[in-house]
Amino acid sequence: MEKLVIIPTYNEKDNIRNIIDAVFALQQNFHVLIVDDGSPDGTGNIVRNMQQSHSGELFLVERSGKQGLGTAYIFGFKWALEKGYQYIFEMDADFSHNPADLVRLYDACAKEGGDVSVGSRYVKGGKTENWPWDRAILSYGASIYVRLVTWIRVKDATAGFVCYKRQVLEAINLDAIRFVGYAFQIEMKFTAWKLGFKIKEVPITFKDRKEGYSKMSKGIIKEGILGVLKIQWESLFRKYERRVRNSE
Ligand SMILES: Nc1nc2c(ncn2[C@@H]2O[C@H](COP(=O)(O)OP(=O)(O)O[C@H]3O[C@H](CO)[C@@H](O)[C@H](O)[C@@H]3O)[C@@H](O)[C@H]2O)c(=O)[nH]1
Secondary structure (H helix, E strand, O other), rough: OOOOEEEOOOOOOOHHHHHHHHHHHOOOOOEEEEEEOOOOHHHHHHHHHHHOOOOOOEEEEOOOOOOHHHHHHHHHHHHHHHOOOOOEOOOOOOOOOOHHHHHHHHHHHHOOOOEEEEOOOHHHHHEEEEEHHHHHHHHHHHHHHHHHOOOOOOOOOOOOOEEEEHHHHHOOOOOHHHOOOHHHHHHHHHHHHHHHOOOEEOOEEEEEEOOOOOOHHHHHHHHHHHHHHHHHHHHHHHHHHHHHHHHH
């Protein structure tokens, strides 16, 4: 029981079977946890059926109603810590992330000194394929914006393909992570970085999904823009408070 891949799902009936099969085909002893938000398209039922042939390695948590990608991962992280997993992965259900790259993310943490590894589109060798131009610009613009505001030295801070060592998730106060959309991805990396953990970026090719639809929304973009300002402002304020306290 070492490696757990958490896959949050909402209406992924056309991807879920294939993505689960692709992870188990790696033959690397990855376990899989699906956190499904009561998908009306029956994603949860498909997983439940697959559990019969993947006993002890495929797990399903079903929550009632769409509650956001961030809370799905927080739920999954707590579940993973409780069960004793050492390496905990985030991955989308839609093949934007190539499951074969899980092994490279694992190596970056288990063999190459990373505490967190990030499947990165914006380091040398990384790229996106088939994304509509407006989405590609939004994502790249967001990555620059995050770096400018927070000074974080991670090029793809919004990436959703990540490996965390257990110690990182234990050190983060998961109840204090408040963002639910993709800003969640930024908040997690920012918090790990501030705690002094080493984040390694592994170049990947991110492909636009072929099946299903993206859950990106205006609310998620707004949360990202304001959220980044908020986490940096709060971090600076805490630093200032500490300095005042120490000088008293
Ligand atoms: N349980 C649950 N899952 C969700 C929810 N919203 C989205 N998901 C799942 O989360 C994964 C990513 O959602 P998408 O909607 O496919 O993301 P995207 O638009 O392709 O966004 C990608 O780019 C973002 C920005 O770079 C990334 O932050 C994100 O992780 C992802 O890689 C998919 O497996 C999707 O089913 C939710 O409310 N609840």
